[in-house]
Amino acid sequence: MKKGKTTGMGADRSGERLGLKGGLSELWKNRLLYLMTVPSIIWVAVFCYYPMYGILIAFKKFSYKEGIWGSPWAGLENFRFLFNYNGVGRIFFNTIFLNVLFLISTTLLSIVLALVFVEIKNKVYNKIVQTIAIFPHFVSWTVVAMFMSGIIGSSGIITRWVMEAGGEDPLFYNTPGWWPLILVLLRIWQGAGYGTIVYVAAITGFDQEMYEAAKVDGATRLQQITRITLPLLKTTAIMLTIMGIGKIFNGDFGMIYALVGDNAGLYPTTDVIDTFVYRALRQLNNLGMSTATSLFQSVVGLILVFTTNAVTKKIEPDAAIF
Amino acid sequence: MSKIKVTGSQIKKSRGEKIFEIVVYAIATVFCIYCLFPFAIILGSSFETEANFATYGFPIIPKDFTLTAYKLVLGDGQIFRAYGVTIFTTVAGTLFSMFLTITMAYPLSLKKVKFRNVITFFVYFTMLFGGGLVPTYLLITKNLNMKNNIFVLIIPVAFSAWNMFLMRNFFNGIPHELSESAYMDGANDFQILWKIILPVSVPGIATLSLFYALGYWNQWFNAMLYLEDNRLFPLQYLLMRMLRNMDAMKEMARTTGMASGEVPANSLRMATTVVAIGPIVLLYPYVQRFFTSGLTVGAIKG
Numbered sequence: 121m122k123k124g125k126t127t128g129m130g131a132d133r134s135g136e137r138l139g140l141k142g143g144l145s146e147l148w149k150n151r152l153l154y155l156m157t158v159p160s161i162i163w164v165a166v167f168c169y170y171p172m173y174g175i176l177i178a179f180k181k182f183s184y185k186e187g188i189w190g191s192p193w194a195g196l197e198n199f200r201f202l203f204n205y206n207g208v209g210r211i212f213f214n215t216i217f218l219n220v221l222f223l224i225s226t227t228l229l230s231i232v233l234a235l236v237f238v239e240i241k242n243k244v245y246n247k248i249v250q251t252i253a254i255f256p257h258f259v260s261w262t263v264v265a266m267f268m269s270g271i272i273g274s275s276g277i278i279t280r281w282v283m284e285a286g287g288e289d290p291l292f293y294n295t296p297g298w299w300p301l302i303l304v305l306l307r308i309w310q311g312a313g314y315g316t317i318v319y320v321a322a323i324t325g326f327d328q329e330m331y332e333a334a335k336v337d338g339a340t341r342l343q344q345i346t347r348i349t350l351p352l353l354k355t356t357a358i359m360l361t362i363m364g365i366g367k368i369f370n371g372d373f374g375m376i377y378a379l380v381g382d383n384a385g386l387y388p389t390t391d392v393i394d395t396f397v398y399r400a401l402r403q404l405n406n407l408g409m410s411t412a413t414s415l416f417q418s419v420v421g422l423i424l425v426f427t428t429n430a431v432t433k434k435i436e437p438d439a440a441i442f
Numbered sequence: 443m444s445k446i447k448v449t450g451s452q453i454k455k456s457r458g459e460k461i462f463e464i465v466v467y468a469i470a471t472v473f474c475i476y477c478l479f480p481f482a483i484i485l486g487s488s489f490e491t492e493a494n495f496a497t498y499g500f501p502i503i504p505k506d507f508t509l510t511a512y513k514l515v516l517g518d519g520q521i522f523r524a525y526g527v528t529i530f531t532t533v534a535g536t537l538f539s540m541f542l543t544i545t546m547a548y549p550l551s552l553k554k555v556k557f558r559n560v561i562t563f564f565v566y567f568t569m570l571f572g573g574g575l576v577p578t579y580l581l582i583t584k585n586l587n588m589k590n591n592i593f594v595l596i597i598p599v600a601f602s603a604w605n606m607f608l609m610r611n612f613f614n615g616i617p618h619e620l621s622e623s624a625y626m627d628g629a630n631d632f633q634i635l636w637k638i639i640l641p642v643s644v645p646g647i648a649t650l651s652l653f654y655a656l657g658y659w660n661q662w663f664n665a666m667l668y669l670e671d672n673r674l675f676p677l678q679y680l681l682m683r684m685l686r687n688m689d690a691m692k693e694m695a696r697t698t699g700m701a702s703g704e705v706p707a708n709s710l711r712m713a714t715t716v717v718a719i720g721p722i723v724l725l726y727p728y729v730q731r732f733f734t735s736g737l738t739v740g741a742i743k744g
Contacts, residue, residue: 150554157549160543160546170577171577236466251726252474266712266715268480269711270483270708271480275708276499276500277483309477340459340462341459410575411577418574421570
């Protein structure tokens with residue numbers, strides 16, 4: 121089962137050793153099975169591989185009329201333009217900074233909540249609590265944006281509370297300083313409960329005899345958590361964190377764009393690579409720079425994934441992706 | 443003597459345990475309130491009389507209960523249409539996605555398929571690297587000419603490599619003996635997949651269908667990029683437009699024959715939101731276990 125879970129790349133190369141004749145006879149022998157994969161292979165070729173050809177736009181002075189191949193080459197002009205673009209450093213910083221905040225906050229809260237969930241012995245309450253905590257994950261960011269207008273908008277419930285308490289109007293939608301906090305709180309709302317699933321599964325899988333032994337020795341439930349559960353959870357937490365680091369250069373477009381949209385006043389703290397790529401396409405209409413940004417992001421992302429995977433392999437070979 | 447001692451220590455222990463218990467229940471309860479708070483605002487505000495928003499703000503319990511917003515939602519042609527678009531893309535999209543996912547995942551789960559590693563890499567690589575937004579945008583608008591076509595909400599997002607590998611992991615767990623005897627009886631691969639493998643894979647299929655269905659129900663990105671015809675807008679994108687511009691609200695008022703000044707903007711937004719998440723709320727308690735199992739049955743690995 122363990123073996124089956126990995127993608128198994130390079131694990132057995134039987135497919136490559138067949139040679140032309142053997143390969144053809146293999147295709148014929150399992151022709152129905154290979155036939156089955158054709159629709160998906162076409163889909164992947166069209167929607168994943170063909171766009172890779174479009175990466176050329178990053179090195180071109182693109183015009184719609186001439187198309188991708190016909191447009192004149194521009195060398196590294198698009199990249200030069202990108203790195204000289206006012207505020208590009210801020211965009212890279214925001215992407216990483218927000219992701220780090222998200223990673224730390226949701227990991228910590230997921231662990232705390234998972235510890236809490238397994239300690240709730242009342243079965244009905246346990247079920248209710250977990251059901252409610254996980255639910256926000258299934259709500260779209262547009263819905264979140266909608267209720268946020270009712271919470272921190274000009275007539276929003278929190279805005280009202282602040283003003284009733286004698287405070288100044290916090291002007292949430294005009295004050296970028298609030299937004300890292302707002303986004304973190306929303307990420308916790310949306311993801312912390314969902315994140316408990318993995319940890320709860322891990323905790324319930326732990327050897328119960330250890331806990332029995334600890335009880336006999338007079339350990340309190342708090343001691344059982346700090347001395348047994350937390351040390352055992354460390355590997356899971358580290359693995360998930362490392363995998364999170366692999367995605368640290370990918371901004372959450374769905375979240376940021378739904379909440380912030382084209383509100384330029386909030387860009388100083390909320391603009392991330394993915395929203396910038398979108399804006400470069402739709403507003404600046406600079407396809408070359410947009411593509412150059414995506415390419416830069418993909419390459420850095422790829423390096424991060426390989427690095428984090430190498431680190432994972434050292435710590436816990438079983439958890440490595442490839 | 444010794445008996446008293448034991449009781450004493452038990453009392454002492456149970457006091458600590460009691461505090462522990464209270465803390466545990468408190469954390470869980472507070473987090474649940476935090477999770478539910480936004481929904482209370484959505485629901486409460488959707489029943490509030492519009493004039494009250496300016497004076498009292500968004501309520502959790504409406505001051506003057508009214509169903510005006512819901513009458514508008516039900517009477518509004520555009521919201522109804524958007525609901526239809528969302529339901530269509532969710533049902534048709536999920537079916538198409540499951541077709542692509544199963545037909546790829548099943549062969550990749552079989553050891554006898556010698557090229558499965560090649561195909562696996564072909565798919566897996568797309569999870570690591572891609573063309574990005576602009577090339578995809580050009581592919582869909584120029585090469586495929588899918589602008590203002592409802593299928594742009596389905597076809598470009600139909601296949602997920604992640605979900606496919608998840609499905610393959612489900613198939614990996616099925617014992618080989620099941621299909622072997624069918625081979626002996628002369629059944630072909632299609633028949634075996636359809637008659638033997640799929641019936642025993644119902645939990646996996648349910649899980650993956652739900653993942654896809656939720657994705658379709660909640661999507662708005664492709665609508666924003668590729669659709670201009672407002673008759674094709676799905677619910678989520680309509681919500682986004684209602685939030686962003688007043689014009690969208692006025693447009694809606696026109697279809698119901700209401701003067702634009704009278705649109706109960708805030709309560710209408712919230713009522714539409716209620717309608718948009720309603721089905722998820724109602725179905726969720728029954729399907730939650732599938733989402734949970736999807737994450738724990740080998741989901742962590744590609």
